[in-house]
Amino acid sequence: MPPSVVDTSPSDWRYVSEGGATIVFSYNGPPNPNFNGTVLRLRKALVPALRTVTREGTVQTRANNEEPDDPTIEYQTKCMSRLIPPEHLPRLETVHLDEPWLERLVAQQNLRRPETRRETDGIDVDRQKGVLATDLVGGDWLAVEIKPKWGFVPSPKHLSAATKDAKTQTCRFCMHNHLRKSKGHIIEMSYCPLDLFSGDEARITKAIHGLWDAWTESGGSVNNLKIFANGKIVHPTEPHRMLARDAKPDTPIREIRDLFTSALLRILTATPVLRILSELQRSLDVLDIEGLSRLWRRTERTAPSYRTTFASFFEHTKGDGVEKPPSTPLGVSSLFLSEPQPDIEDWEEFLDTYLSPFRDGLDNSKPAPENLRYYLLAYLLSATFKDCSLIARLDFLKPGVEQEVKVGPQTVTVIDLDPKSMEKLREWEKLDKEIATFYSTNTEKKTCVDAFAS
Ligand SMILES: [Zn+2]
Structure with missing residues (x-):
């Protein structure tokens, strides 16, 4: 009850x-x-x-x-x-x-x-x-909320000539940051998710510094880092609220940043959460949105109802072949895939497949039209993990004291795990193109290193 x-x-x-x-x-x-x-x-x-x-x-x-x-x-x-x-x-x-x-x-x-x-x-x-x-945030502790975003670089296999160089050199987050900065939506961030997901202490430290600096410089408005003390959000102008009661109130901000970084580093390296998230994102998004879109169009054109419905089109264009055959936008209900929006049973069935040996048998370099629905659901689920946040629970910071890190249940918790809708796919396809095309014109491309690239 x-x-x-x-x-x-x-x-x-x-x-x-x-x-x-x-x-x-x-x-x-x-x-x-x-x-x-x-x-x-x-x-x-x-x-x-x-x-x-x-x-x-x-x-x-x-x-x-x-x-x-x-x-x-x-x-x-x-x-x-x-x-x-x-x-x-x-x-x-x-x-x-x-x-x-x-x-x-x-x-x-x-x-x-x-x-x-x-x-x-x-x-x-x-x-x-x-x-x-x-x-998760309301108790007598520090709660640190991080939105890590995309933790891998796509395989070049399904990328177009126009985007391949940019997408394999610079990660999606850093490219997107560049676009948003150019539109005046956000400040330049040095944070790269591939550092946070790398498993390497020096790189995770660099990532936490990047998050902290963006948090400070933006006046707390970036959504990749939020800090709560006793349930109330901490503003970058009041970092002393992160200190333990007996700490000196005039502790320099630089020292608070170092204490925060080392405490968070020890927690993040003591739990498997980041490794799990990056592995899920990577293994669920194997085609990139470009490969998924190509598979969608190919599946549509091979569907029996397609040629019948558009027979007149093929009659008229016979010979010249310049005009493109009609196609339904990615993820939209169509003749060959009605009711694409998955319900809870579809998700359960998808997971049965994803967690079975079926996945190892897939040749992702040549995705087959009969597996289109598998790849669509996989991509949506990957998007959930690209957009979730995690909350780490820390003790209040004590200058000069090497704090003991107790990692137990709910030391690190993953939140905002909501299912994504199939209707989002066409928006994502458009955004992906905009991000990568704009970044291709950048003469000073950042190099992001994927520690687990195969
Ligand atoms: Zn990056």
Whole structure:
């Protein structure tokens, strides 16, 4: 029987933050084994004025059938736990909610939300279930959130002549950083994910320095590094909040940076998390988006329904062969692949295949059209691991003391493991082209070294 949040008082929960779809509260009430050290994640709904469809239908369905668990929980328990050891995943469980309780929560806490958010959406009070998760940042420790991004360089096999040189010399993150900097979106970062994923202490140190410097120079706005002390975000102007209580408050910032780096380095090298993430990204994205797109078009052209549907096209263009035959954009529902969007069962089936000897038998240098769906799902899953974050738990920093590193469950936890949608593929294909083409014109290309390139 899942615990019921309704047994707690809405005032026991403190507003933490929110994203586009969910809002998070942390438990701050009297000791309770079900809720100590947890956060409650609730789904949001548009404010009534902005809703375009009536909700009557959904309410009716819910009266007859039990509301399903939040998809995040299913995806984690049925899929992610087969790829990442559970001690490196947050604890997630379903909790029961009811409308009167949610209404009281809204009445007490809605004003703590940013005004711009309140105008658009709020807690979905019709929900009967929410997600209870480990509170990874809210305790008496330092929580360091890192978004490492892409940890490998693609094999040249499927790259076009236009992008091959750039994509095999410079990693995707560094190329993307160059593009975003040129558009004025972000500062130049020396951080390279391939250093962080290298397994080499000197290179990981360089990566942490790169993250720290970008964090400082951007005023904490880069999303690759966030630091929390006692549950509150640390701004780069207040690094002393990372120090232990008995540390000298005038400790120079340079020294705090060194203490932070060595503590984080020891934790990252003591857990297999980075190695697991890089191996997953690499083994799931074996064709690069360019190879995947080529396989997509080839599969479409060989599908029996394709030639029948476009027979007139082939009639008209007979002989000249200049015009390209029509094609469906990558990942879009089409005659040869209807309903491409995977559901939870598709993901489970995919993992059965991915984790079986089938994968070793694939000739990725010559991907076969009959395996298109395997490669599409693999690419989407790889994208989840390219976009996830990890949270490392550190003790407060003590100058002059070689701190003992205790690595236990939840010392390093992987978060933001949400399934990606097939609809994203065409955007990614376009972005990839833009990044690589723009970087090709750069006369001073950075050299990024993939320590595990085969
Ligand atoms: Zn790089």
